Amino acid sequence: MGGTAADKASGRPAAVGGTAADKAPGRPAAVGGAAAGAAAGGPLGEWGTAPGRLTGVTIAAAGPARDHCCVDLQVVEQVAELGAWISEGGVVILSGAGLSTDSGIPDYRGPSGSARRSTPMTYQAFTRDPVARRRYWARSHLGWRTIGEAFPNDGHRAVAALQGCGVIDGIITQNVDGLHQAAGASGVVELHGNLTRIVCLDCGDLTAREALAARLDEANPAFDAAAVAINADGDAELDDTDLDRFTVVDCLSCGGMLKPDVVYFGETVPPERVSRSFALVGNARTLLVLGSSLTVMSGRRFVLRAVKEGIRVAIVNRGVTRGEPYAGLHIDAPLGIVLPHLAGETAGEMSAPIRI
Numbered sequence: 001m002g003g004t005a006a007d008k009a010s011g012r013p014a015a016v017g018g019t020a021a022d023k024a025p026g027r028p029a030a031v032g033g034a035a036a037g038a039a040a041g042g043p044l045g046e047w048g049t050a051p052g053r054l055t056g057v058t059i060a061a062a063g064p065a066r067d068h069c070c071v072d073l074q075v076v077e078q079v080a081e082l083g084a085w086i087s088e089g090g091v092v093i094l095s096g097a098g099l100s101t102d103s104g105i106p107d108y109r110g111p112s113g114s115a116r117r118s119t120p121m122t123y124q125a126f127t128r129d130p131v132a133r134r135r136y137w138a139r140s141h142l143g144w145r146t147i148g149e150a151f152p153n154d155g156h157r158a159v160a161a162l163q164g165c166g167v168i169d170g171i172i173t174q175n176v177d178g179l180h181q182a183a184g185a186s187g188v189v190e191l192h193g194n195l196t197r198i199v200c201l202d203c204g205d206l207t208a209r210e211a212l213a214a215r216l217d218e219a220n221p222a223f224d225a226a227a228v229a230i231n232a233d234g235d236a237e238l239d240d241t242d243l244d245r246f247t248v249v250d251c252l253s254c255g256g257m258l259k260p261d262v263v264y265f266g267e268t269v270p271p272e273r274v275s276r277s278f279a280l281v282g283n284a285r286t287l288l289v290l291g292s293s294l295t296v297m298s299g300r301r302f303v304l305r306a307v308k309e310g311i312r313v314a315i316v317n318r319g320v321t322r323g324e325p326y327a328g329l330h331i332d333a334p335l336g337i338v339l340p341h342l343a344g345e346t347a348g349e350m351s352a353p354i355r356i
């Protein structure tokens with residue numbers, strides 16, 4: 001993987017111009033860690049060879065209490081099989097919110113997430129209802145403080161390391177946090193967009209989220225509301241009294257309506273992203289679903305396509321998923337343990353001397 005991943009891992013990806021370091025000066029040190037070491041041949045090996053790292057005992061200790069019963073040996077066998085699939089190459093990743101929970105971003109649909117109190121913003125409400133839009137911006141502004149400060153975790157870094165080994169042909173993500181790229185992955189198809197970008201719905205101008213956050217802070221000097229909860233899409237839960245005194249800002253170029261460059265409920269994923277994703281899945285040897293319950297069709301359709309094309313499907317996710325009936329392998333275990341182990345095993349195989 002050379003030094004590329006380490007270079008990219010030096011900070012959060014710059015969504016709109018500038019360098020990653022410019023955009024998130026607080027991130028680089030923590031992000032560098034394992035990915036940078038992996039590029040130099042360091043921690044990747046440790047992931048795979050640390051004594052007892054992927055034993056039943058370790059997994060049971062790392063997971064919730066229910067893991068103590070019976071997943072252990074079965075999981076070890078399943079992970080070994082998945083490792084064999086991955087070593088054949090041609091893997092396409094489909095990732096969801098469960099991959100980012102270890103970074104402190106809650107998965108409101110998953111087992112670790114709390115039930116969402118408010119319904120997600122729809123495109124129609126955002127564009128047509130000024131009150132709904134003001135309330136949304138207040139919530140999103142607070143939510144950004146959590147998501148904007150999140151760092152990639154071991155799972156993100158392992159995916160980037162696997163990509164560096166050459167076994168991954170594509171990464172499709174349902175997440176809008178940009179953490180795959182922050183960990184050093186490249187060529188990521190962001191199905192639902194990225195919260196770090198702001199788009200003007202009138203002139204199409206793209207600006208960085210940090211710049212908008214600064215403008216919103218300036219326009220709302222007395223806004224000191226605290227979020228009750230944060231959702232994976234960066235939408236925080238707030239009391240209504242806090243929402244109504246928030247001031248929204250408009251596009252600096254044309255005065256038009258600004259919106260995070262993410263796909264809302266009721267909005268279609270841009271066709272180009274969908275066709276790129278279907279092309280990746282259609283050419284894959286394995287579709288590997290990470291941290292997604294596949295509740296929404298925008299992700300599940302890729303699993304259905306893979307099955308239709310005779311492409312094998314593996315799922316690593318905490319809890320049940322709607323893709324289970326289609327998956328040849330369904331591993332219910334922490335991604336933060338399984339993925340680094342797989343990355344270490346794969347890197348070990350790639351560097352093994354050829355025997356004659």
Ligand SMILES: [Zn+2]
Nearest residue numbers: 200203251254
């Ligand atoms: Zn504009």
